[in-house]
Structures are given as C-alpha cells and as structure tokens.
Amino acid sequence: MGKIILTGDRPTGKLHLGHYVGSLKRRVELQESGEFDKIYIMIADAQALTDNFDNPDKIRDNIIEVALDYLSCGIDPAKSNIFIQSYVQELTEMTFYYNNLVTVARLQRNPTVKAEIQLRHFDSEDKGLPVGFFCYPISQAADITAFKATTVPVGEDQLPMIEQCREIVRSFNRTYKCDVLVEPEAVIPNNEICRRLPGTDGHAKMSKSLGNCIYLSDSEKEVKKKVNSMYTDPQHLTIDSPGHLEGNVVFTYLDAFCKDDYFAEFLPEYHTLQDLKDHYTRGGLGDGTVKKFLNNVMQAELAPIRERRAMWEKDIAGVYDILKAGSDTARGVAAQTLSEMKAAMRINYFDDAALIQAQARAYAKKDRR
Ligand code: TRP
Numbered sequence: 001m002g003k004i005i006l007t008g009d010r011p012t013g014k015l016h017l018g019h020y021v022g023s024l025k026r027r028v029e030l031q032e033s034g035e036f037d038k039i040y041i042m043i044a045d046a047q048a049l050t051d052n053f054d055n056p057d058k059i060r061d062n063i064i065e066v067a068l069d070y071l072s073c074g075i076d077p078a079k080s081n082i083f084i085q086s087y088v089q090e091l092t093e094m095t096f097y098y099n100n101l102v103t104v105a106r107l108q109r110n111p112t113v114k115a116e117i118q119l120r121h122f123d124s125e126d127k128g129l130p131v132g133f134f135c136y137p138i139s140q141a142a143d144i145t146a147f148k149a150t151t152v153p154v155g156e157d158q159l160p161m162i163e164q165c166r167e168i169v170r171s172f173n174r175t176y177k178c179d180v181l182v183e184p185e186a187v188i189p190n191n192e193i194c195r196r197l198p199g200t201d202g203h204a205k206m207s208k209s210l211g212n213c214i215y216l217s218d219s220e221k222e223v224k225k226k227v228n229s230m231y232t233d234p235q236h237l238t239i240d241s242p243g244h245l246e247g248n249v250v251f252t253y254l255d256a257f258c259k260d261d262y263f264a265e266f267l268p269e270y271h272t273l274q275d276l277k278d279h280y281t282r283g284g285l286g287d288g289t290v291k292k293f294l295n296n297v298m299q300a301e302l303a304p305i306r307e308r309r310a311m312w313e314k315d316i317a318g319v320y321d322i323l324k325a326g327s328d329t330a331r332g333v334a335a336q337t338l339s340e341m342k343a344a345m346r347i348n349y350f351d352d353a354a355l356i357q358a359q360a361r362a363y364a365k366k367d368r369r
C-alpha cells in the first residue's frame with residue numbers, strides 16, 4: 001500500500017507564520033518529495049462550525065483566504081488535492097459509526113480538547129459544552145481514515161487527535177474483524193522553534209486574538225512594521241551592553257528562518273547566525289541592526305509567497321474551480337471507504353445478494369413445516 005497524506009486547517013482566519021513553519025512549509029516539502037501517492041488537504045469548515053456555528057459567515061469568508069494561503073505557499077493543485085470538508089458528506093456518516101467506538105471518558109481525557117474547552121469558556125455554567133465541539137476528535141478521525149491516510153503533517157497540538165484516531169482505527173478493525181481502516185502517523189516539525197513559534201510580542205504562541213501575528217498575506221510594509229516592534233531584550237539598554245537571547249523574539253525568528261546565505265546577501269560582516277549571536281551577547285551589537293537583518297530575511301522568505309498570492313487573487317473563480325474539482329475527487333474516495341466500512345459492519349443489505357437468498361430460503365422452509 002502506498003503512502004497517503006491527509007491534513008487540513010479550520011477556515012477561521014488567515015494563516016500566519018506559526019502555521020507556515022509549523023505545518024505548511026513541511027507540507028510543500030512532502031509534496032515535492034515524490035514519496036506520496038496521494039495528498040489531500042482539507043479546509044475543515046464543518047469542524048470550524050463546531051465552535052462558530054452561530055457565525056457561518058466567518059467560515060464562508062475565510063475559505064478563500066485559506067485556499068489562497070495554500071496556493072501561495074506552493075501547494076500545487078496538480079499534486080495535492082485541496083477540498084472542502086462539508087462537501088464530503090460521507091465524513092459525517094463515518095463519524096456516526098465511530099461515535100459508537102469512543103467513550104465520553106476517553107474524549108474528556110483528550111488534552112487538546114480540554115484546553116480548548118477552557119479557552120472558549122465552554123466549562124462555564126451559562127455557556128455549556130456543545131456536543132458537536134466535544135466530539136470533534138471523532139469527526140477528525142473520519143477525515144483521516146476516509147482517505148486511508150498513512151501520514152498526517154500537523155502542529156504539535158494535534159498529536160492527541162491522531163492518537164485518538166489510531167485508537168478508533170484499531171477498535172473498528174477489531175470489532176468488525178477487518179482491515180478496512182489504516183492507522184495514521186503524525187508528522188510534526190523536527191525543530192522545537194517551528195513547533196511553537198512565539199508571537200511578535202514574546203507571548204508563547206502566535207494567536208489572532210492576541211494581535212501578535214505576522215500573516216502570510218501581510219504587505220512588505222506591514223511585515224517591516226511588525227519586525228521593528230518585536231520584543232527583544234528589555235535589559236539591552238545601550239548598544240554596548242551585553243544582550244540576552246533567551247525570550248528574544250528577533251533571534252527566535254532568525255532561528256526559524258535564517259539561512260547562512262542570507263548573511264552574504266544582507267549582512268556580510270557575519271557568516272553564521274552563531275557569529276551574530278556571539279556578538280550580541282558580548283555587547284556592541286544594537287537591536288536595530290538585528291531587526292533590519294531579520295526584516296530582510298523575512299521579506300526574502302515571504303516575497304515569493306506574496307507574488308504567488310497576487311497572481312491567484314486575480315483568479316478567484318479559478319480557485320473555486322480547484323476546490324470544487326478537489327472536493328468531487330475527495331467525495332469519490334470517501335464513498336469507496338464508506339462502502340467498505342458498511343460491508344465490514346454488515347449493514348450493506350442491498351449489496352448482499354447472499355443475505356436475501358439465505359433469508360428467503362429460511363422463510364420458505366418455515367412455510368413448509
Ligand atoms: N483540527 C485541525 C486544526 O485545528 C484541523 C483538522 C481537521 C485536521 N481535520 C483534520 C488536521 C484532519 C489534520 C487531519 O488545525
């Protein structure tokens with residue numbers, strides 16, 4: 001059996017650098033590796049509704065943003081099948097059967113869901129916890145297994161989802177004595193910084209609500225402004241005083257994005273990031289110089305993404321055509337898996353001529369008695 005990727009994002013906002021280093025960049029590398037027979041990238045609108053059901057227009061408006069972000073990062077529709085979750089209705093049917101295989105206690109133990117419940121105040125008495133939200137890990141297992149995905153490139157916070165999916169696969173195959181479903185593996189960034197890129201203000205995570213994000217769709221000017229306002233080292237009061245790297249976002253971003261080649265291009269006095277760090281910690285290197293360098297690095301990284309985005313923005317109808325074609329393909333694949341599942345579960349009554357014959361025979365015998 002070949003190797004198959006499935007992954008996706010909720011369309012609740014534009015994608016930012018945290019998404020990029022945490023997952024998008026890796027997807028493009030995997031896409032280009034030629035190692036995978038099929039790649040499915042899903043815009044998880046139905047999952048996004050589990051905590052935005054009262055604001056469907058937010059989802060509606062962000063589908064195109066996420067699609068543009070994908071295409072501009074280098075997801076190639078000729079190699080990767082991009083689709084919309086809600087269009088593939090087989091996924092909800094699978095979820096219904098998987099619901100039987102998961103206990104409430106098991107869902108309550110999922111640490112990501114636990115944290116998200118608190119974040120959304122679903123644990124408060126007046127709000128309460130919507131069943132749809134509570135169960136979304138089960139629906140996520142359907143997303144993955146419908147495509148028999150072997151590989152799921154995601155951010156670190158998604159590991160508990162993949163673990164739960166694996167349990168569902170084992171439980172299904174064991175209960176229905178089959179090998180219809182495939183156990184997936186998560187792929188997370190191998191670099192600690194890329195797993196959790198901090199916000200420009202030094203907060204542990206980039207997040208829209210904290211206003212500390214650099215978006216893939218930000219203009220050159222916006223990126224520059226955000227780099228200039230980045231949190232550095234509050235004790236680094238004069239150029240001559242020694243600077244600290246710990247918690248210094250400018251250096252964290254350089255760790256995530258800088259390649260040695262950029263020194264020759266933008267800051268030839270240094271050869272490696274270590275040279276630059278050594279000078280900074282020794283004293284004598286100002287934040288302004290480092291920020292200017294980081295800005296150049298970020299612009300170099302983002303320029304090709306920005307150019308591709310501008311191109312696709314001129315063809316929005318074409319982007320929707322890509323999504324529609326991808327969704328049709330995805331539906332075909334999910335329908336095939338669902339029919340195998342239903343056969344294994346012995347609920348494929350009309351496809352099973354032997355069932356009808358055997359029962360007809362049994363009843364005929366009963367008449368003769
Ligand atoms: N939960 C993922 C997120 O919030 C999105 C998602 C939905 C997903 N279904 C998926 C990711 C299946 C990987 C596989 O980003």
